[in-house]
C-alpha cells in the first residue's frame with residue numbers, strides 16, 4: 024500500500040493529534056488556583072458562560088457583580104464569555120495591590136484598547152511606555168501646586184458663584200437639573216484652566232461625547248459589538264466625528280494662543296489680566312510642547328477633558344442625591360461650616376460667604392461625605408486589565424498571558440469584609456477618627472486607582488468637592504422632584520440617568536438648620 028492510499032488516514036491522524044495537543048495545551052494554560060478550576064459566578068450557563076449576564080443593562084450588571092462579591096467574599100471567580108479571552112473577577116485587596124505594583128504586567132492590552140480606541144485613541148488612558156510618560160508629565164505640570172491655588176482661589180469661586188446666582192434665580196418653583204449645574208462648573212473650570220476655552224456642559228460636543236461614551240461602554244458588554252455597529256453604528260460614528268472635530272478646535276485655538284503668546288507666564292505680556300488668565304490653557308500648551316503631533320494632542324486633550332470634568336461633576340451629583348436622602352448628614356455639613364466661620368471670627372452672611380476657606384484640612388466632615396459618596400457611587404465603576412505574561416496572583420490564581428482581570432469598584436466598595444456590616448449604609452463617619460480624616464489603602468478603596476497610574480487629578484477633584492459641597496449645602500435646600508431611586512446610564516463613567524431634577528430654596532437666613 025502506497026503513501027497516496029493511506030494519506031486520508033494520515034491527514035485525519037494529524038488533525039486529531041493537533042486537536043489533542045491543543046486541548047492539552049489549553050488545559051495546561053487554563054486559569055487555575057492550586058491546580059483546580061475556579062468557581063463559576065451565579066448565572067453561568069453551559070456554552071454561553073456569562074455572556075448573557077453581560078448583555079443586561081449596566082445597572083443590573085452592577086447588581087450581579089455585587090451578588091458575586093456577597094457570595095464569594097474575597098475569592099477570585101472565573102468569567103467566561105464565548106469568543107473572548109478567559110477572565111477572572113477579583114475581590115481580594117491583596118490581588119489588587121499586586122496589580123497596582125506590577126503595572127507592566129497588567130495593562131489595558133488589546134482587549135481594552137480595541138474597544139476604546141475610537142474615542143480615546145492615543146490619549147493617556149490608552150497610552151503605554153514613552154507616550155504615556157509624556158502625557159503624564161504634561162498633566163503633572165498642569166496640576167502643580169501653584170495652578171491648584173489659582174483653581175481654589177480664583178477660578179472655582181468665580182464659576183461656583185455663577186452657578187449660585189443661577190440657582191438663586193431659580194427659586195420660584197422651577198425645576199433645576201443638579202447634574203447639569205455641577206457639570207457646568209467642572210466644564211467651565213477644565214475649559215478655562217486646561218484649554219483656555221469657554222466651554223459649557225451640554226453643547227454639541229458634550230452630547231456627542233456622552234453618546235460615544237455610552238456606546239463605547241456597551242462594547243465591553245457585547246462581544247459582538249463590531250457586528251452590531253456595522254448595522255446600527257451610524258450615530259456612534261457621527262458622535263465620534265463631532266468629538267474629534269471639537270478636539271481639533273481645542274488644539275487650533277491653543278496654537279493660535281501660542282502665536283499671540285497669551286498663555287505665557289512671563290509677566291510682561293500685554294494680555295495678562297489676572298492670575299487665572301496667566302495659567303489658562305497650561306495643560307494644552309504642555310501637551311503641545313511634549314507631543315508635537317497635533318492629531319495626537321487631540322486625543323490627549325479629549326482624554327484629559329473626560330477624566331477631569333465628567334468624573335468630578337458626576338461625583339458631586341451623587342453627593343447631593345445622597346445629601347437629600349440623608350438630611351442629618353446635610354445638617355452636620357452645615358454645622359461644620361458654621362463652626363469654621365465662628366472659629367476664625369469670620370462673618371457668616373450670605374453676602375460675605377467666602378468658599379476659599381474650605382479646604383480638606385479645614386472641612387474633614389465634608390471630605391468624609393465626599394469619600395463616602397465615592398465609595399458607594401465610584402465614578403469609574405469597573406476596571407479591566409489584560410495579562411502581558413503568565414502570572415500568579417497572591418491568592419494562588421494562575422493567569423495565562425492574554426487572560427483578562429476584572430474588578431468592580433461598585434461591588435468591592437460594598438464588601439462587608441472590608442467595610443464592616445454596615446457597608447451598604449451611607450455613613451461618612453467611617454472616614455473619620457477623632458474628627459480627623461482617615462485614609463484607606465488604594466487596594467481597599469481603589470476609587471482613584473493606585474500605583475504608577477494613580478489618578479493625576481485627585482487633589483483637583485478634592486479641592487473642587489470641598490468648596491462646592493459646603494457652599495451649596497449652606498446656601499440652598501434642594502428638594503427632589505420624586506423619591507425614585509436614581510440609576511446610572513450606560514457610560515464609561517457614572518452619569519445619572521435623566522439627571523437629578525430638584526426644586527431649590529435659597530436659605531436666605533442662613534443658620535445651621
Ligand code: HEM
Nearest residue numbers: 330331334335338402403470471472476478479480483484
Ligand atoms: C472624583 C473624581 C475622580 C475620580 C473618581 C477619578 C478616578 C480615576 C481613576 C479610577 C483612574 C484610572 C483610570 C484607568 O486608567 O482606567 C484615573 C486616571 C486619571 N485621572 Fe482621574 N479621577 C477623578 C478626577 C480627575 C481629575 C479632576 C483629573 C484632572 C484632569 C483627572 C485626571 C486623570 C488622569 C490624567 C488619569 C490617567 C492617569 C494615568 O493613566 O497615568 N482625574 N482617575
